[in-house]
Amino acid sequence: xxxxxxxxxxxxxxxxxxxxxxxxxxxxxxxxxxxxxxxxxxxxxxxxxxxxxxxxxxxxxxxxxxxxxxxxxxxxxxxxxxxxxxxxxxxxxxxxxxxxxxxxxxxxxxxxxxxxxxxxxxxxxxxxxxxxxxxxxxxxxxxxxxxxxxxxxxxxxxxxxxxxxxxxxxxxxxxxxxxxxxxxxxxxxxxxxxxxxxxxxxxxxxxxxxxxxxxxxxxxxxxxxxxxxxxxxxxxxxxxxxxxxxxxxxxxxxxxxxxxxxxxxxxxxxxx
Ligand SMILES: Nc1ncnc2c1ncn2[C@@H]1O[C@H](COP(=O)(O)OP(=O)(O)OP(=O)(O)O)[C@@H](O)[C@H]1O
Numbered sequence: 001x002x003x004x005x006x007x008x009x010x011x012x013x014x015x016x017x018x019x020x021x022x023x024x025x026x027x028x029x030x031x032x033x034x035x036x037x038x039x040x041x042x043x044x045x046x047x048x049x050x051x052x053x054x055x056x057x058x059x060x061x062x063x064x065x066x067x068x069x070x071x072x073x074x075x076x077x078x079x080x081x082x083x084x085x086x087x088x089x090x091x092x093x094x095x096x097x098x099x100x101x102x103x104x105x106x107x108x109x110x111x112x113x114x115x116x117x118x119x120x121x122x123x124x125x126x127x128x129x130x131x132x133x134x135x136x137x138x139x140x141x142x143x144x145x146x147x148x149x150x151x152x153x154x155x156x157x158x159x160x161x162x163x164x165x166x167x168x169x170x171x172x173x174x175x176x177x178x179x180x181x182x183x184x185x186x187x188x189x190x191x192x193x194x195x196x197x198x199x200x201x202x203x204x205x206x207x208x209x210x211x212x213x214x215x216x217x218x219x220x221x222x223x224x225x226x227x228x229x230x231x232x233x234x235x236x237x238x239x240x241x242x243x244x245x246x247x248x249x250x251x252x253x254x255x256x257x258x259x260x261x262x263x264x265x266x267x268x269x270x271x272x
Pocket of ligand 1: 014019037038039041042043044045046
């Protein structure tokens with residue numbers, strides 16, 4: 001069987017600016033790949049390439065053995081969170097239904113089977129209780145669960161998530177990562193998860209793709225989150241510490257892991 005996502009020598013550049021190049025990766029069924037890197041590194045562009053919305057400058061990328069863009073049904077996508085306004089004329093279950101309809105618009109009568117799938121998807125993310133609520137009246141965390149139900153209702157082989165934890169409190173972060181983790185374990189869905197923060201997903205991550213300054217590192221968290229590996233990537237001395245089980249990266253002006261503000265006060269002073 002083809003890997004859910006596979007890249008060979010893949011590159012994207014805009015003019016002289018290389019976002020990433022020589023990228024070789026096979027994301028396996030059930031694998032959780034975290035994509036990290038500073039702002040503007042090219043993380044969302046990697047997801048767009050998998051969605052067929054961003055052509056590669058070089059190399060090849062396939063989703064479930066097919067060119068991106070021709071594998072829409074194989075992909076679930078949770079876009080970067082934009083809060084939906086109170087006046088959005090959709091119920092939570094209507095939004096999930098769009099995950100079945102794709103981009104076909106219009107009012108439709110749902111088959112009993114579709115309605116059951118929507119209920120099941122809402123139930124799986126713990127959103128059954130607000131299935132009929134207007135989406136714009138739900139909290140950010142509740143909306144995010146509904147978006148994940150929408151992404152999963154088509155039973156995709158590959159789930160692409162763009163910063164799904166942004167602006168969620170710790171409880172909702174845990175709930176959202178729990179839903180995604182269960183999905184990949186029970187259904188073998190491969191997960192590509194863009195995040196600024198490794199710590200909330202550290203226990204789930206199989207491999208990390210860390211992109212910075214046009215280069216990347218790919219490996220297990222233990223391989224990528226070392227002073228040696230990140231100093232080499234950034235071409236400047238970077239310290240990687242583990243504090244109470246959390247990874248702390250120190251020494252990059254802009255880094256995607258826990259920052260100084262996450263350190264206990266004594267360490268904040270020590271590392272300034
Ligand atoms: N079509 C385009 N033409 C030119 N530049 C582009 C285009 N699309 C994206 N870029 C640039 O490529 C860079 C990478 O964008 P991308 O959204 O992938 O970054 P990111 O790593 O997801 O950043 P963030 O963490 O801020 O969301 C940005 O500087 C962006 O402005």
